[in-house]
Amino acid sequence: MSFVLMKVLESAPHRYDKGMKILTLGKIGKVYDALTEDIKENDTVLDIGCGTGLLTLRAALKGALVTAIDINPEMLEIAKKRINELEKDTSVRFLEMGVAELDTFEESSFDIIVSGLCFSELSTDEITYALDQISRILREDGLFLLADEIKSKFFLKRIINWFIRIPLVIISYILTQTTSRTLKNIEEQVTAAGMTIKFRKSNFLENFVSLKIINEVKK
């Protein structure tokens, strides 16, 4: 599965969820379910790049106190609508901001930080900055849950992914004149930021990964 087409979807947010379901062969829901299984009631949760709020929704349903940030106001509108349509009291706060403004949050102010398909949109410098900030604003032993598209370490799998990707890149270029990137060396960067990967799960082709990262050492 590839997520190149998410650019197509980003410019048409109202079709985003349907598109994601098709692209991931219906797996995205399960991946996100598994990723958020550790979230408990009254946890303070930060969703970085919440998009249409798929992860925000899961956290909110568990009774967590969620702060969801995204730079795209159209996406935020959809996420807000999704939460408002729930016939349940939830505690969600939406903010239009990017990772560059993570420094506005207090130290150790979150129990759990989640991020789905957002880091692959960032530049290397932004990822380094974001990871440093996450390590600061996440409480000690807090969890950072990450799901994203990656570049496989195996040559053969990379070739296969490459062939799957090319037609999708062309289609998304024609439709939206944009493309997405894959994450390189995210695991090394996480470790360099002083956090520890507790759990890692990826699919067979190694183009998608879910990570549970623990913020063990405080600087």
Place this chain on the structure above:
Amino acid sequence: MKITSYLYYIFVTILETLLRFFPIPAKTGYQKIGNPDKDSPVLLTCNFHLTILRLKKATRGLNYHLLIANSNGINVWCASTGGHLNNHSVISVIKISGIEKKVNHKKIILPQLAAPGIEAKVIYKKTGWKVLWGPVEAKDIPLFFKLNFEKTNQMRKVKFRVLQRIEIAVMWFFLAALFLMPIWGPLYGVEAVFMLAQIFLTYFLVMMSFPIYEKIFQKESSKKKSFFSLGNLVVFLINIIYAAIGVVLYAIVYKHDYSWILIRWSIVSFVLVLIIGMDLKGSTPIYKSDTHQDRLYDVGIDLERCKGTRICIDVCPRNCFEMIEDQNKVSNPRKENCVQCGACIVQCPFDALYFVNKAGDIIEPETIRTFKLNMMGKRK
């Protein structure tokens, strides 16, 4: 300039001009231009590779700090009106590139055409950096520096020069060739080359003669644009003549009757004229697209709110505004020039400007700031 770097510049420019319909992202972040020191100016641009290349060429010999903000590889104007080059791109590059340690001032020069997408007020509030709107074109930057960062009126205007027209014609032609050649090539062989040349010729002619073609021949009726306009007829006739010459040449070379070529080439011309006529104005930087009559808005002024800051005059690329000096208010006597980029509305610190259409529907500044022009058609 070394011969190798000159050759590189020419090669990349040609390649990326042909492909300029597609975004070509460059690395974002900090770059040193010349030998800047702590007092040197800071400039920002998008991460469209061709833009950076041209900017560097136009500013050779100057010393400044360059920040490349993420615009998803799209040029400044398209990216800012489409929401790709936005406040977040600028905040991110200011905070993360480490520029604050390299200079001892907090002034950043942004391209004027980024004004529809970036709010100077927000940048100042979130980073403490003061935004100054630079010239529209990179080639004016050396003079802009010399004038101590003052813009002349000419530097504010978007133009559509001969070279730019050729560039757009070439871009569309190359795009058509890219899609049609794999189909036409195997089907028609050498003839396909002639058909492509015909496409180029037509588009080139229309683009070059643009204001005349549009104003005299295409005179739109008040209700709907009609396909059977004089302009389309002229273009069609030129195509037929081209095809007829082709048939005669074929007959001379191959000694055979090839009149069916005339029919095929005529069909191609017909479709071509139809496609070009669809959004001719929209493919230029100096007119509003007229594909959707319901999306045509004018800029309205709330004189109560106007405090005469002149910011709208500074960011308007079409010279629409004029100061009423004795009242210290602004007016827009050249409304018909407006291309509906929204820069003035987004930048006005007192929300004195807004979009209004013929039916009297108003789009508030806050809506434009949030959604840019993406949702123009969807909003009522």
